[in-house]
Amino acid sequence: MLSEEQITALRQKVASVIADELTRANIDWASFDQLAEPSVCIKAEFQDRSVDDSSVEQRPLPGLTISKVIDLTKVTTPRSSASPALGGNSIGVAENQNVEPTSGTIVPLSRNHTPIASHDAPNQVSGDKGKHSMVNENSNTSDGEDNGNNSRMAISGLRPSRGGIPVVEDNTQRQMQVVNENFPKRRKAEAVGYTMKPSSLDKLVIGIWEQLHSGVSVDPVHILGEFMTPPLLRDAISPSQDIAGLSLSSSGPSSASPPDRHFNETTVLCRKVTQASRTCRSIEVIVQARWVEHFDAYVEHLKANDPKISVTRHRKTVSAESSSNFGWSEKELRNKMAIWRGYKEIKDAGGWASLVFAGMGIYRFCKYRIGFDNESMQRLRNLRPALEVAADTMNQNWRRLLSIVGEPPERMYSGHPHDWVICLDGSPPIQLRKTYLQWDPHFEYKHIDESVIDQAAWGYDDPRWKPPSSEALTRISSLFVCQDCLNEQSDEPKLNCCYCFPSLFGCATFTPPPVQVFRTPNGRNNGLMALCAFERGAAVGEFIGVITKGLQDVDVMENATGSAKYQIWQGRQGNFTRFVNHSCNSNSQYQQFTWLDTQRIVLVSKGIGAGSEITVDYSDKYWKGLDKKCLCGEKSSHRKGDYY
Numbered sequence: 001m002l003s004e005e006q007i008t009a010l011r012q013k014v015a016s017v018i019a020d021e022l023t024r025a026n027i028d029w030a031s032f033d034q035l036a037e038p039s040v041c042i043k044a045e046f047q048d049r050s051v052d053d054s055s056v057e058q059r060p061l062p063g064l065t066i067s068k069v070i071d072l073t074k075v076t077t078p079r080s081s082a083s084p085a086l087g088g089n090s091i092g093v094a095e096n097q098n099v100e101p102t103s104g105t106i107v108p109l110s111r112n113h114t115p116i117a118s119h120d121a122p123n124q125v126s127g128d129k130g131k132h133s134m135v136n137e138n139s140n141t142s143d144g145e146d147n148g149n150n151s152r153m154a155i156s157g158l159r160p161s162r163g164g165i166p167v168v169e170d171n172t173q174r175q176m177q178v179v180n181e182n183f184p185k186r187r188k189a190e191a192v193g194y195t196m197k198p199s200s201l202d203k204l205v206i207g208i209w210e211q212l213h214s215g216v217s218v219d220p221v222h223i224l225g226e227f228m229t230p231p232l233l234r235d236a237i238s239p240s241q242d243i244a245g246l247s248l249s250s251s252g253p254s255s256a257s258p259p260d261r262h263f264n265e266t267t268v269l270c271r272k273v274t275q276a277s278r279t280c281r282s283i284e285v286i287v288q289a290r291w292v293e294h295f296d297a298y299v300e301h302l303k304a305n306d307p308k309i310s311v312t313r314h315r316k317t318v319s320a321e322s323s324s325n326f327g328w329s330e331k332e333l334r335n336k337m338a339i340w341r342g343y344k345e346i347k348d349a350g351g352w353a354s355l356v357f358a359g360m361g362i363y364r365f366c367k368y369r370i371g372f373d374n375e376s377m378q379r380l381r382n383l384r385p386a387l388e389v390a391a392d393t394m395n396q397n398w399r400r401l402l403s404i405v406g407e408p409p410e411r412m413y414s415g416h417p418h419d420w421v422i423c424l425d426g427s428p429p430i431q432l433r434k435t436y437l438q439w440d441p442h443f444e445y446k447h448i449d450e451s452v453i454d455q456a457a458w459g460y461d462d463p464r465w466k467p468p469s470s471e472a473l474t475r476i477s478s479l480f481v482c483q484d485c486l487n488e489q490s491d492e493p494k495l496n497c498c499y500c501f502p503s504l505f506g507c508a509t510f511t512p513p514p515v516q517v518f519r520t521p522n523g524r525n526n527g528l529m530a531l532c533a534f535e536r537g538a539a540v541g542e543f544i545g546v547i548t549k550g551l552q553d554v555d556v557m558e559n560a561t562g563s564a565k566y567q568i569w570q571g572r573q574g575n576f577t578r579f580v581n582h583s584c585n586s587n588s589q590y591q592q593f594t595w596l597d598t599q600r601i602v603l604v605s606k607g608i609g610a611g612s613e614i615t616v617d618y619s620d621k622y623w624k625g626l627d628k629k630c631l632c633g634e635k636s637s638h639r640k641g642d643y644y
């Protein structure tokens with residue numbers, strides 16, 4: 001019995017031999033042009049060569065023969081290289097269907113899957129009846145459409161999915177669809193929470209969200225002790241050193257550091273200085289805001305002690321004393337104080353987090369004071385809990401900065417950012433689980449970044465596995481080729497060349513998506529809000545959950561590769577896409593995308609404004625026969641007749 005590693009090595013060997021043979025063969029590639037529908041026939045037989053008798057024909061081992069005709073039409077016919085993102089004809093679903101390759105593929109694949117603990121298995125969770133289900137019926141869901149290409153065991157590190165496709169009736173309600181068409185024209189989505197038109201306060205607030213979600217760390221540790229180490233730039237490039245780092249001085253090349261070390265050390269130093277500077281900037285504004293408070297308190301104190309003198313007079317006295325301490329003219333101090341007072345007002349409304357995470361725009365905002373009206377400040381007040389949840393859960397040490405101004409350093413909100421549900425009226429955030437207890441007293445939700453395979457349903461197989469496209473066959477050096485842009489895909493950022501959804505796949509930095517779970521005001525329980533704008537075509541996130549099958553009457557996304565139907569269940573674990581509500585005029589849609597030969601479902605923006613609720617169209621099928629009314633409120637709803 002061969003081990004899994006041996007089988008993988010065997011596959012790789014076979015693949016590379018075929019590739020070598022193709023290179024060696026004197027193929028007139030130019031004449032491919034003349035073939036209307038080119039195909040290649042690959043035959044491989046595993047034989048026992050130990051059979052001595054040359055007169056006996058070597059027989060192939062039963063069951064281990066590959067014989068496949070591979071359609072190359074798509075390889076030789078130029079395709080659009082546009083991203084699967086919006087705006088082109090290259091929307092993933094349709095493209096992916098057409099390039100469904102055969103089992104004659106030679107790309108080895110081995111992916112590890114995290115099995116879910118049996119107690120997490122949705123099959124074993126009862127009491128979830130009456131939840132919703134979503135379906136993608138745009139892929140090759142029919143077994144018959146597979147053209148008999150199920151025999152993929154010979155070429156993939158994954159074992160083929162088992163049979164036993166669950167019986168899920170076609171007319172099951174609550175099934176959502178992945179869109180398989182160009183985007184419809186749509187009008188601008190209306191913001192439900194904080195309308196952030198790009199001006200004054202809106203810009204400031206968007207800047208705060210961007211800072212919060214950029215992964216920036218404001219921690220006093222960045223300025224305390226970081227620079228106590230020996231000077232990092234002691235080997236700075238001097239005029240006597242050439243740019244390649246080779247010393248031209250008499251001490252010779254041995255004393256010089258190589259350029260890569262210079263570069264790496266400078267990168268570290270630069271990062272530290274940038275972090276420290278960012279942290280100092282935050283400290284600066286909070287201290288200045290606090291200074292204004294102390295200034296006002298001092299004036300009040302003087303007034304209380306000497307009520308006969310006017311407040312203006314007392315203020316002048318304190319200003320004079322301060323300008324002398326700062327070493328500025330009184331006018332200079334007045335100008336600066338006006339800006340610092342702005343910081344204080346922002347802090348009073350939006351809390352300390354709004355100051356600490358404000359971008360550079362806060363200076364301009366406070367200098368010109370455009371938008372410092374009551375309405376704007378009320379909006380900031382409503383935002384405060386949301387900002388604090390995001391700051392506490394994504395930047396655990398930010399409150400330590402506050403001890404400089406005598407505020408408690410303990411965070412108020414712990415856990416995952418989406419463990420908290422924000423209220424639009426500024427009332428305190430609610431724990432996520434509490435918003436579901438009325439339906440399920442034991443509700444818990446585990447936030448995960450990668451889908452997990454329900455082992456009880458699929459063993460160690462991933463039913464989302466898709467055989468690589470025929471393009472992949474022509475580019476043997478690339479292990480994984482994007483079926484949309486045809487570039488090489490890799491989890492290793494240095495190797496990856498596919499930028500279809502760079503915020504999700506193949507790029508170095510993954511920052512938390514700027515979204516927050518919020519309480520809908522009109523009976524839809526929770527929803528998902530975009531804190532920053534998502535450009536049309538940008539990925540909001542991947543639909544993550546438990547890959548399972550056979551669930552009925554619970555919320556699932558249904559999808560299929562050529563040979564396997566599967567469901568993604570978000571009832572107990574998943575990501576924020578679980579909170580996306582339906583709209584008949586949605587501002588996002590689900591699209592299929594294949595990453596490393598594994599099918600994914602990506603929530604893609606159709607143009608989402610900062611502060612808007614993120615919505616998708618669940619499809620008619622989802623609502624069919626469902627005892628619920630659509631509350632999206634869209635007048636233009638094609639379900640208007642049904643639900644209003």
Ligand SMILES: C[S@@+](CC[C@H](N)C(=O)[O-])C[C@H]1O[C@@H](n2cnc3c(N)ncnc32)[C@H](O)[C@@H]1O
Nearest residue numbers: 132524525526578579580581582629630631632
């Ligand atoms: C995937 S969940 C979305 C998140 C959900 N609102 C929550 O709080 O968990 C789908 C469910 O949300 C509710 N929902 C979503 N969109 C809705 C809409 N337009 N009108 C009414 N209910 C909606 C329905 O109960 C639906 O079954």
